[in-house]
Amino acid sequence: MMQEWGNWALDTARRRGASYADARVMDIRQREISTKNGEVGNILETETLGIGIRVIANGAWGFASTDRLTREGVQACAAEAVSIARASSLAKRENVSLAPEAAYVDTWQNPFLKDPFKIPVERQIDLLLAADTEMRRVKGVTIAEGMMSFKRIDQLFVSSIGSRIHQLKMHSGAGIVATTFAGSEIQKRSYPNSFGGQHALQGYELIESFDLVGNAQRTAEEAVELHHALQCPEGTATIILGGSQLGLQIHESVGHPIELDRVLGQEANFAGMSFLTTEKLRKLKYGSDIVNIVADARLEHGSGLGTFAYDDEGVPAQCIPIITNGLFTGYLSNRELASAIDEKRSNGTMRTESWNRLPMVRMTNISINPGQWKYDDLIADTDDAILMETNRSWSIDDRRYQFQFSTEIGWEIKGGKKGRMIKNPSYSGITTEFWNSCDAICSREHWTLWGTPNCGKGQPMQTMGTGHGASPSRFRNVRVGVAFSK
Amino acid sequence: MTPVKKKSPAKRRASSKHHDPGRFSVAEMENLAERLLKLSDADETEVEIDLSVDALTRFANNTIHQNVAEHTLSISARVVLDGRTARATTNKTDDDSLRRVIATASSLARNEPKNPDLLPLLPRQKYKKVDHFVRATAEATPEDRARAVARVCKFADKQKQTAAGIFATGYGRALLANSKGLFARHDHTESEFSITILEPNSSGWAKRGSANVFEIDPDALAASASHKAATSRSPRELKPGHYTAILEPSATLDFVGSLFYDFSATAVHDKRSCLNDRMGRKLFGDNITLWDDVYHPLQVGPEYDGEGFPRQRVLLVERGVPRNLVYSRASAKKMKAKPTGHGFTLPNEHGEAPTDLVFAGGDSSVAEMIASTERGVLVTRFWYIRDVEPYEKVITGMTRDGTFLVENGKVAGGIRNFRFNQSIIAALSNVEMLGPSIRASGEESFDMVVPAMKIRDFHFTEVTKF
Numbered sequence: 001m002m003q004e005w006g007n008w009a010l011d012t013a014r015r016r017g018a019s020y021a022d023a024r025v026m027d028i029r030q031r032e033i034s035t036k037n038g039e040v041g042n043i044l045e046t047e048t049l050g051i052g053i054r055v056i057a058n059g060a061w062g063f064a065s066t067d068r069l070t071r072e073g074v075q076a077c078a079a080e081a082v083s084i085a086r087a088s089s090l091a092k093r094e095n096v097s098l099a100p101e102a103a104y105v106d107t108w109q110n111p112f113l114k115d116p117f118k119i120p121v122e123r124q125i126d127l128l129l130a131a132d133t134e135m136r137r138v139k140g141v142t143i144a145e146g147m148m149s150f151k152r153i154d155q156l157f158v159s160s161i162g163s164r165i166h167q168l169k170m171h172s173g174a175g176i177v178a179t180t181f182a183g184s185e186i187q188k189r190s191y192p193n194s195f196g197g198q199h200a201l202q203g204y205e206l207i208e209s210f211d212l213v214g215n216a217q218r219t220a221e222e223a224v225e226l227h228h229a230l231q232c233p234e235g236t237a238t239i240i241l242g243g244s245q246l247g248l249q250i251h252e253s254v255g256h257p258i259e260l261d262r263v264l265g266q267e268a269n270f271a272g273m274s275f276l277t278t279e280k281l282r283k284l285k286y287g288s289d290i291v292n293i294v295a296d297a298r299l300e301h302g303s304g305l306g307t308f309a310y311d312d313e314g315v316p317a318q319c320i321p322i323i324t325n326g327l328f329t330g331y332l333s334n335r336e337l338a339s340a341i342d343e344k345r346s347n348g349t350m351r352t353e354s355w356n357r358l359p360m361v362r363m364t365n366i367s368i369n370p371g372q373w374k375y376d377d378l379i380a381d382t383d384d385a386i387l388m389e390t391n392r393s394w395s396i397d398d399r400r401y402q403f404q405f406s407t408e409i410g411w412e413i414k415g416g417k418k419g420r421m422i423k424n425p426s427y428s429g430i431t432t433e434f435w436n437s438c439d440a441i442c443s444r445e446h447w448t449l450w451g452t453p454n455c456g457k458g459q460p461m462q463t464m465g466t467g468h469g470a471s472p473s474r475f476r477n478v479r480v481g482v483a484f485s486k
Numbered sequence: 487m488t489p490v491k492k493k494s495p496a497k498r499r500a501s502s503k504h505h506d507p508g509r510f511s512v513a514e515m516e517n518l519a520e521r522l523l524k525l526s527d528a529d530e531t532e533v534e535i536d537l538s539v540d541a542l543t544r545f546a547n548n549t550i551h552q553n554v555a556e557h558t559l560s561i562s563a564r565v566v567l568d569g570r571t572a573r574a575t576t577n578k579t580d581d582d583s584l585r586r587v588i589a590t591a592s593s594l595a596r597n598e599p600k601n602p603d604l605l606p607l608l609p610r611q612k613y614k615k616v617d618h619f620v621r622a623t624a625e626a627t628p629e630d631r632a633r634a635v636a637r638v639c640k641f642a643d644k645q646k647q648t649a650a651g652i653f654a655t656g657y658g659r660a661l662l663a664n665s666k667g668l669f670a671r672h673d674h675t676e677s678e679f680s681i682t683i684l685e686p687n688s689s690g691w692a693k694r695g696s697a698n699v700f701e702i703d704p705d706a707l708a709a710s711a712s713h714k715a716a717t718s719r720s721p722r723e724l725k726p727g728h729y730t731a732i733l734e735p736s737a738t739l740d741f742v743g744s745l746f747y748d749f750s751a752t753a754v755h756d757k758r759s760c761l762n763d764r765m766g767r768k769l770f771g772d773n774i775t776l777w778d779d780v781y782h783p784l785q786v787g788p789e790y791d792g793e794g795f796p797r798q799r800v801l802l803v804e805r806g807v808p809r810n811l812v813y814s815r816a817s818a819k820k821m822k823a824k825p826t827g828h829g830f831t832l833p834n835e836h837g838e839a840p841t842d843l844v845f846a847g848g849d850s851s852v853a854e855m856i857a858s859t860e861r862g863v864l865v866t867r868f869w870y871i872r873d874v875e876p877y878e879k880v881i882t883g884m885t886r887d888g889t890f891l892v893e894n895g896k897v898a899g900g901i902r903n904f905r906f907n908q909s910i911i912a913a914l915s916n917v918e919m920l921g922p923s924i925r926a927s928g929e930e931s932f933d934m935v936v937p938a939m940k941i942r943d944f945h946f947t948e949v950t951k952f
Contacts, residue, residue, distance in 0.1 A: 035835075036756075039599070039602070039603070039835075040598045040599065040601065040833065041835025041836075042833055042834050043594050044572070044573045044574070044575070045573075045575070045590050046575040047575070047576045047577070048560075048575075048577045049577060049578060050577065060550065060553075061552060062553055063552070063555070064554070065555070065557070066556075067557070067577045067578075068557065077557075084554070084555060084628045085553070087543075087627075087631075087632040088550040088553040088628075090629070090632040090633065090636050091545065091549055091635050091636035091639055092549055092550065093547070093548065120597065121593070121597045121598070122597035122598070125597065125598055142758075143756050143757070143758065145835070179756075179758060181757035184877055184878070185877055186757075186875075186876045186877045264547070265648065265684070266547075267650075268546055268648075269681065269691075270652075270929060275951070357554075357556075358552060393872045393873055394872060395870040395882045395883055395884065395905070396870060396884075398869050398884065398886050399952060401950050401951045402884070402905060402949075402951070404905060424875070426874070428905070430950075430951065459542060459544055459652045459654075460542055479948075482907065483880070484875065485945075485947060
């Protein structure tokens with residue numbers, strides 16, 4: 001039926017005078033389970049099926065979506081998209097034009113071993129509750145929480161240039177958190193990452209690889225111990241960031257500023273703009289010579305939340321060099337905006353949250369290439385630093401210059417050894433100064449493709465999953481402790 | 487919105503009786519709920535149906551670049567089986583899909599442990615009426631929105647400025663029914679206009695949201711944003727430090743917005759609220775009084791909570807003293823209190839929260855706050871606010887789109903944007919002046935009724951490059 005719905009949409013749009021049309025039929029199934037202090041918190045399954053139709057008419061964009069998937073419903077939706085495009089043309093400055101792209105007929109799905117929707121829910125709950133029990137065995141834990149989520153996206157893209165692309169994506173994620181209240185302080189530790197755990201385009205095998213139960217006690221003990229730890233000092237320091245924190249640093253201070261729609265002002269009212277104005281392309285020294293960052297949506301980069309075969313306007317997945325030996329070398333673009341940076345083709349980063357949302361320029365997997373350092377050698381090579389792990393708080397200005405991050409936990413590094421625990425670690429800086437201060441990146445064996453499942457952008461707001469490959473890295477002369485300054 | 491002669495508020499507020507969102511009438515939605523309830527053989531069943539039609543016109547660089555409409559339906563069933571509960575949701579209305587949604591919820595419930603906090607579903611309730619549906623908003627067209635946007639883009643062009651923003655209108659109906667005979671319905675409309683006006687090195691912003699699209703004046707909002715952009719040209723850099731801060735209502739909204747979940751009884755029970763061990767003790771200044779009040783004329787929420795319990799008006803803070811929390815039925819039972827009608831849809835682990843907050847205002851205008859300030863910072867809006875320390879309620883964020891130095895009682899020009907790290911508790915103990923409370927819109931928090939505030943010793947910790 002998906003193909004038929006797509007055809008009805010394209011035929012109607014064409015008949016109504018659209019010069020271009022595409023449609024996304026998406027059938028999305030989700031399962032969410034959470035536990036808290038020995039009980040099931042949330043347990044929910046959701047399914048949603050519908051079609052989003054995007055057209056150009058009178059040289060302007062229109063988009064409409066519906067879940068009424070009768071012939072009449074789809075045709076009315078396509079007609080509405082054309083009529084909206086005609087209304088848009090009341091305030092157009094020039095006609096929309098798209099960079100050329102070939103038509104593709106293809107089918108793709110990400111590899112996974114175990115379909116999480118076929119794993120009995122009882123087993124999934126039991127796993128979270130077992131980790132919960134382990135965390136609550138540790139004296140001082142006030143809240144033990146676990147969460148697991150799965151999403152299956154079955155989608156068909158069709159376009160008036162003749163593309164017909166069927167993709168199936170399976171997304172899994174899980175995590176645990178121990179929270180402690182003591183005196184006048186709340187602390188927490190999460191595993192394997194904070195804010196929902198680790199997520200990837202994989203099956204249930206990903207969840208099994210975490211060993212949530214085996215890591216629960218340590219996670220809880222660290223949360224309790226934080227109350228007795230040293231307060232993060234205020235000043236300038238060398239810092240070593242753990243992989244997941246560096247992943248979020250990449251997301252905020254590289255991934256967002258390279259979105260070409262932001263650069264060109266399309267997000268000015270909400271998500272903001274970017275300091276990376278177009279004259280900086282291939283001229284700005286973004287980072288130190290050892291910093292190499294790519295935007296890679298291809299499966300060979302890994303099964304991340306930004307992995308696909310085609311983006312949501314039918315452009316094949318690509319690997320884009322973003323920072324090359326420290327030099328700023330690329331933006332994320334789409335078919336409409338590619339010409340603004342003199343590119344002949346979109347680099348394939350249009351993505352949509354669901355059938356009822358318009359695709360927009362989005363991060364794929366924005367990853368730092370691994371360096372040469374073994375982790376132990378990096379610590380041994382560091383005389384005086386703070387090691388910071390697992391994000392607790394993040395904030396950056398609307399042009400992506402000035403940022404501040406806090407992590408759940410830190411440790412002193414003194415004389416090449418990991419020392420006392422540090423609580424409330426935080427650091428801040430200016431994006432380009434920070435990346436230029438990077439002097440060591442750990443090797444492939446310490447590199448993980450982290451998943452950020454909750455990136456918000458656009459109006460109406462869309463939440464998207466993005467991937468960030470990173471390994472622990474060292475930065476010099478970074479301002480620390482400002483978040484807690486008096 | 488095209489200028490239309492404004493009618494009296496009484497006439498503009500039209501009944502929703504004859505306006506059906508999308509393809510379903512009230513009777514058809516009720517019929518859908520009945521079908522679902524009949525399909526279920528669980529001990530108890532609750533059905534939630536949400537229907538919405540939303541449209542949004544987005545503009546940037548003085549042109550429309552995105553214009554969208556969506557029609558969505560959500561059919562959700564929660565079943566209770568032998569002390570267990572689970573939920574499943576679909577947007578498909580055929581019999582097979584409805585049967586599947588019940589079967590999925592039942593299967594999830596059967597496979598979980600018993601929930602000791604689970605209460606029987608509520609029987610039929612009596613609700614105090616609210617009217618949050620305005621026909622004119624529901625009937626706004628893409629052409630209406632495009633004409634208003636074309637006008638503000640032309641205005642920006644004339645000022646040699648660049649405009650970006652949105653004009654959104656929408657309407658919807660939510661229906662909640664259960665096998666014990668409860669039935670609740672909330673019809674609502676919403677409209678929102680937000681505009682950023684850019685100059686080469688400055689910007690200004692304004693936003694308004696309302697159930698009634700006629701209460702939104704895009705031209706006035708554009709003029710205000712334009713004025714802010716023009717008066718903050720070539721911003722100077724000020725040293726970070728403690729300043730008197732004058733927060734316009736949108737800035738107040740986003741600053742205090744992080745506080746709402748702290749008034750959840752579950753958050754206090756879990757010891758993750760900043761009110762833990764602090765109820766009944768002086769925490770804020772004498773001039774801070776706060777309610778949750780869905781019946782306030784500027785609020786737009788439904789008159790019942792996620793379980794269908796009638797919402798109560800709750801005094802949260804009285805002259806600086808936290809007095810009451812809000813409760814779901816489960817947290818009320820656990821904490822030996824009465825439910826207040828603030829529970830989230832079940833099942834969930836978060837409990838409840840106040841979502842129709844109303845801060846008591848004062849009678850000082852922003853102009854009077856400026857005139858009374860020797861040296862301070864005037865803030866239009868905040869951005870990217872996140873928790874730093876949850877018990878002292880230290881939050882961080884940036885100023886954005888119109889930050890000004892105030893000197894000797896006057897606005898002395900634009901300044902580069904600041905990062906702040908500031909305890910909300912400390913700030914609300916340092917409020918020197920309050921403006922009248924209005925329904926404010928921001929980007930970090932849901933809309934609330936809040937005043938402008940003049941706050942001493944606000945901690946701006948770092949400065950950015952623009």
